Amino acid sequence: MIRAIPTLMKYALIMSTYQTAPAGFDPAPVATGPNPQAALSIRALVKRYEAKIAVNGLSLDIPVGSFYGLVGPNGAGKTTTLNMATGLLVPDSGSVMILGRDVWSDVNQAKRSIGVMPQSNQIFDRLTGLQLLVYSGMLRGMKRQEASARAKDLLSAFDLASAADTMVSGYSAGMNKKICLATAMIHSPRLLVLDEPFESVDPVSSANLKDILAEYVSTGGTVIVSSHVMALVEKMCTHVAVINQGQVRADGTITQVAAGEDLEDRFLQLVGGRHAAAQISWLNGGPAPSAQPVQPIAAGPQSGITMPPSSEFPANSGSGQQ
C-alpha cells in the first residue's frame, strides 16, 4: 500500500528571485525571500494576461506535513498560482521554492520532486489504468519492475484493481479522478498538489481517498488541495489560504482563519460578492413570451430554419453571405 512506497527524493537548499514586476504594476512589497523550511514558499508571484492581473504579488508559505486547502471564488487565481508553483506556467515575476529548492532554476527537477494531479484531459486515455501508472512512474525515472509493483498497490488502494486492464477512456468521471491522483503519487513525492480531487468521486471512494491522503500526511508528506467545498476543507485540512483577486486574503490554520466562525461564513466575509437574490421575473412564473411572426433567415432555401426578426438576428435577403 502507500505506506510501503519509499521516499525517492532528498532535497538541497537553493534560493533565487525572478525578474522584477511588469511596468506599471506594483505588487505589495515583500520583506523576506522564500522560506527554505517550507514545503512550498511563494513570494510576490505575478501573472498577467494582457490587462488582466490573474495573480497579483501573491506570497504564501505552506508548512511541511500540512494538509493545506486553497480556496477562493471562481477566477481568484488559484489554478494560475498552482501552475506557476509547480513549474507548468512561467511567472511574470516572483519566486517559488519547493522543499528548499528554487522551482524555476531547475524546473525539470522540481517537476520530478512533486506530484501534480493532471486534469483528465491531460492524460493518455488510450492506455489501460495499469499501463498509464507504469508509464507515469517510468517518466519520473523509475524502473519498470518497481513502477509496475507500485501501480498494482495504487490500483488496489484506489479500488481500481478490477479496471486495471481497461482503457482509461472507458473510465467513469470518478474513476478518472482516482487514476489521475494515482499518477501523481506513483513516484512517492513529498508534496502533492491536487486541483479539486474529490469532484465526481463517490462517497465511499472519497472516504478511501481521504484516508490515503491523511496517512500520506501523517508520514510527513504535504498535500495542497484547491477546492470550492468549504465543509470538506474545514473537515480535512489543517491549514487554509483564502485567495481573492490574485492575492491571499487570509492564511493559517483552519482555526486561525475561521476566527471563531464557520469557515464558509468567514470565507464569504473575506471575499465579499454576495448580493440580494436576482429578480428574474421569467424564472418566477412571469408572463409567457408573446407569439411573434417568424421568417426564414440567411441559411438558404434548404435550411428549414426560421427565426423571429430582431436586432440580434436581422432578416436579410437569404443570400447566406455574412
Ligand SMILES: Nc1ncnc2c1ncn2[C@@H]1O[C@H](COP(=O)(O)OP(=O)(O)OP(=O)(O)O)[C@@H](O)[C@H]1O
Ligand atoms: N490563459 C489565460 N488567458 C487569459 N486569462 C486567463 C488565462 N488563464 C486564467 N486567466 C484569467 O486569470 C484569472 C484567474 O484564473 P484562474 O483559473 O487562476 O482562477 P481560479 O481561482 O483557478 O478559478 P476557478 O475556481 O474558477 O477554477 C481569471 O480571471 C481568468 O479568466
